[in-house]
Amino acid sequence: xxxxxxxxxxxxxxxxxxxxxxxxxxxxxxxxxxxxxxxxxxxxxxxxxxxxxxxxxxxxxxxxxxxxxxxxxxxxxxxxxxxxxxxxxxxxxxxxxxxxxxxxxxxxxxxxxxxxxxxxxxxxxxxxxxxxxxxxxxxxxxxxxxxxxxxxxxxxxxxxxxxxxxxxxxxxxxxxxxxxxxxxxxxxxxxxxxxxxxxxxxxxxx
Amino acid sequence: xxxxxxxxxxxxxxxxxxxxxxxxxxxxxxxxxxxxxxxxxxxxxxxxxxxxxxxxxxxxxxxxxxxxxxxxxxxxxxxxxxxxxxxxxxxxxxxxxxxxxxxxxxxxxxxxxxxxxxxxxxxxxxxxxxxxxxxxxxxxxxxxxxxxxxxxxxxxxxxxxxxxxxxxxxxxxxxxxxxxxxxxxxxxxxxxxxxxxxxxxxxxxxxxxxxxxxxxxxxxxxxxxxxxxxxxxxxxxxxxxxxxxxxxxxxxxxxxxxxxxxxxxxxxxxx
Numbered sequence: 001x002x003x004x005x006x007x008x009x010x011x012x013x014x015x016x017x018x019x020x021x022x023x024x025x026x027x028x029x030x031x032x033x034x035x036x037x038x039x040x041x042x043x044x045x046x047x048x049x050x051x052x053x054x055x056x057x058x059x060x061x062x063x064x065x066x067x068x069x070x071x072x073x074x075x076x077x078x079x080x081x082x083x084x085x086x087x088x089x090x091x092x093x094x095x096x097x098x099x100x101x102x103x104x105x106x107x108x109x110x111x112x113x114x115x116x117x118x119x120x121x122x123x124x125x126x127x128x129x130x131x132x133x134x135x136x137x138x139x140x141x142x143x144x145x146x147x148x149x150x151x152x153x154x155x156x157x158x159x160x161x162x163x164x165x166x167x168x169x170x171x172x173x174x175x176x177x178x179x180x181x182x183x184x185x186x187x188x189x190x191x192x193x194x195x196x197x198x199x200x201x202x203x204x205x206x
Numbered sequence: 207x208x209x210x211x212x213x214x215x216x217x218x219x220x221x222x223x224x225x226x227x228x229x230x231x232x233x234x235x236x237x238x239x240x241x242x243x244x245x246x247x248x249x250x251x252x253x254x255x256x257x258x259x260x261x262x263x264x265x266x267x268x269x270x271x272x273x274x275x276x277x278x279x280x281x282x283x284x285x286x287x288x289x290x291x292x293x294x295x296x297x298x299x300x301x302x303x304x305x306x307x308x309x310x311x312x313x314x315x316x317x318x319x320x321x322x323x324x325x326x327x328x329x330x331x332x333x334x335x336x337x338x339x340x341x342x343x344x345x346x347x348x349x350x351x352x353x354x355x356x357x358x359x360x361x362x363x364x365x366x367x368x369x370x371x372x373x374x375x376x377x378x379x380x381x382x383x384x385x386x387x388x389x390x391x392x393x394x395x396x397x398x399x400x401x402x403x404x405x406x407x408x409x410x411x412x413x414x415x416x417x418x419x420x421x422x423x424x425x426x427x428x429x430x431x432x433x434x435x436x437x438x439x440x441x442x443x444x445x446x447x448x449x450x451x452x453x454x455x456x457x458x459x460x461x462x463x464x465x466x467x468x469x470x471x472x473x474x475x476x477x
Contacts, residue, residue: 013235048239051261
């Protein structure tokens, strides 16, 4: 069984229950057939509220390292409280991407802190598409499509790539780079190569 | 039918969830966030969580349009013709038509951005500004202050649509923006006409407008720097009839509101 750890163990600014998040993560790992010999470490930054939603999912030192803003799990109707459906989905996306990194064709993908927002949008579309085909995950597809279009372009080429990723069960990092090149041709608008809403940038203090 | 309808009696179905501005002000995370360097707050692609921030703001615009519709409707109904001339009521009715169209556009835009009705909470302080007992105060609080804010918000969203290459968002915001300019002009026109012989009443109304302008600039929400999510749309405001002095005053109020908001966060943190 997957061993899950979490930081912080006690939330002081928000009403999240660390033990409950660990339980959800364990259930999600099981339903994704996540390798049981890979430990999962979760960090939730409780300072950052919705809609400052962001996450990272890496495979470092033989362990899944997941990072989320508190907002990524926050109930939009009841601030500072967890939305378990949202948390389950966020954990599912993250663990699927770590699984991709371990043995799913993304072994040579850079860490999340080094990939661009566009690459991340492509990968997220691929992950969410697979989640919808599994039982027990409520994926908000229209939201995913908008986030994707914002990073990948509002055009037919981007939409076709989205549909392709959404329906796919076997995309690789190389496929993703090929799609990215196609998108660049369709919409050459210059975009930031660096990710904007990731762990390092959001945790810095003045 | 009841006159002077309080906010808690507004009709909403089960999808809508109310929130209090105090909950947001007293959120213990505020002080910690202010210690972080999370980059400029201006809405732009590539900025932290811009998609979800834009979705949240668009839902706020949607609920604001519902309340603007309700406010203009109440002003057409709540007063007799000695308090509010028939021509003013006709203008309010026409504004209701615009606001109803904006509600429909906002719903479609929300869908386009992947947002469901009621996905985010609703605060009713826009409608609360439309509950003043004097129609002139309502014209200043709603048509001049809040429709003025709508100019700033729509202009910011239009620019976001432009720089992110979203043709639907840019187009829709531009159309709604044009309507807001006429709503502000309508408010300014009726303020002059109804208070032509009553300078004290005019000053009371302008004071109320300043209060509303400051409230809606809370914590630096609106301003003229990269730190403000919503930017003061000087050019569009000039088209709506605001003088440079009036726009400068709003900019000063916004800065004051930012400083007071920061002080409130610090006070809440040390309490």
